[in-house]
Amino acid sequence: ETGVTQTPRHLVMGMTNKKSLKCEQHLGHNAMYWYKQSAKKPLELMFVYNFKEQTENNSVPSRFSPECPNSSHLFLHLHTLQPEDSALYLCASSPRTGQYEKLFFGSGTQLSVL
């Protein structure tokens, strides 16, 4: 148990569906992250939030829309996805942004787009 909880663990959606991934951290951290991990590819940073403000968007397509209502919760809204978006989506948190900070990851949501 890392203190970072992601739901759902598994999600299957069609290309026309709209769904949301949820992440909640119970560590009192102020920075939260979304990563994408495709099969046989490195972890890719998608978004970074620090004190609820987005500080990084790593050229992510607009069909992925993040939301951070407070420092404990992070959402990733999905719409009109493509099959190549199938991947493990990982949420992480850290006390604050900064290269010396340890990241605490959730177990991820395994997404399949049909």
Next chain:
Amino acid sequence: LAKTTQPISMDSYEGQEVNITCSHNNIATNDYITWYQQFPSQGPRFIIQGYKTKVTNEVASLFIPADRKSSTLSLPRVSLSDTAVYYCPAGNKLTFGGGTRVLVKP
């Protein structure tokens, strides 16, 4: 952009010491060196972090030479449960790389 290079895979046997070396291209003066472990269908887990010389905790040791252009993660007396992918992301956490897949055999 900071980038790291590490072997794709390594095999070992139970009870042996495993050493994984990571090359740090363009490491910045204030960058820390951090290692993570990832099991299938889970997120990466922090193992150890250092800036220079040697750091040891209950799980591993981290050796960093004076020029800081590489680091070596040492896992003492591995067991089957140490089979995982090990990452040494660049200091800003933006680039995790492909990691090293360690397989521990009985």
